[in-house]
Amino acid sequence: MAPIFAAxxxxxxxKERVKKLQWIFFSMAFAGVIIIKGLDTQINSYGLLLAFISALFSGLVYVVISKIGKGDHPLVIVNYFMVIAALVGGSLSIADWTTPIGIEWLFLFSLGVFGFLGQIYMTKAxxxxxxxxxxxxxxxxxxFTVLLGISLFGEIYTFWSLIGIGMIITGLILNVIYKAKQSN
Known part of the structure; x- marks a missing residue:
């Protein structure tokens, strides 16, 4: 949903222009989200609401990064992003805090390192x-989420989840192809 909000x-x-065909591709991706939620009873509505709010703010962050442009170094932008995320996320998790044990510390550290690297390259992009x-x-x-969920956590996806995921990915691919043709 974040790319739709970003658009x-x-x-x-x-002041970017989004073509009508791109809106169709975004709508296809959004319909995939609706199918996942509407037809997959395993999805938690509260979790979906939080993901929706997260997507709204992520879309806004993407636009703000684009608006800043090359005016600030990516590390400065990522630093502000990480500090704000730590403050907001930390304050919202106080009531449900659980101290990591054993290898969970390594997972937490890995999450921070890979999140930081991903944020740097996303900001540059x-x-x-x-x-x-x-x-x-x-x-x-x-x-990547589906592949990791299946391989690491043994998750099983319903038929409707896979249809929704397929629609999301198809909308993405069609949008990228369309943008590439428009650039040429």
């Missing part, structure tokens, strides 16, 4: 390319 914010804040080119690539997270 909407980019129209108003960056948003500084270099247009928002509507980079933001849809965030849908690739779906592929």
């Amino acid at each position: 909407v914010f980019a129209i108003f804040l960056l 948003f500084q270099i390319a247009s928002n509507t080119q980079v933001a849809p690539l965030k849908y690739l997270e779906v592929i």
Whole structure:
């Protein structure tokens, strides 16, 4: 959902143009999310609401990074992002805090390192390319999440979840192909 919000914010804040066909691709991805939630009873509504709010703010962050452009070094932007995320996330998790034990510390450390590296490269991408080119690539997270969920956690996905995921990925691919043709 973040790329859809980013496209909407980019129209108003960056004066970017989003073509009608791109809206169809975004709608396909959104329909995939609706299918996942509407037809998969294993999805928690509260969790989906939190993910939706997260996507809203992520879309806004992408546009702000694009608006800043190359004016600030990516490390400065990532530093602000990480500090704000730690403050907000930390304060919201106080009531449910659980101290990591054993190997969980390694997982937590790895999450921080890989999150930092991912944030650096995402920030560089948003500084270099247009928002509507980079933001849809965030849908690739779906592929990695599914693969890691299956391989590491033994998750099983329903038929409708896979259809929804397929629609999200198809919308992404079509948007990227369309943007590439428009650039040429």
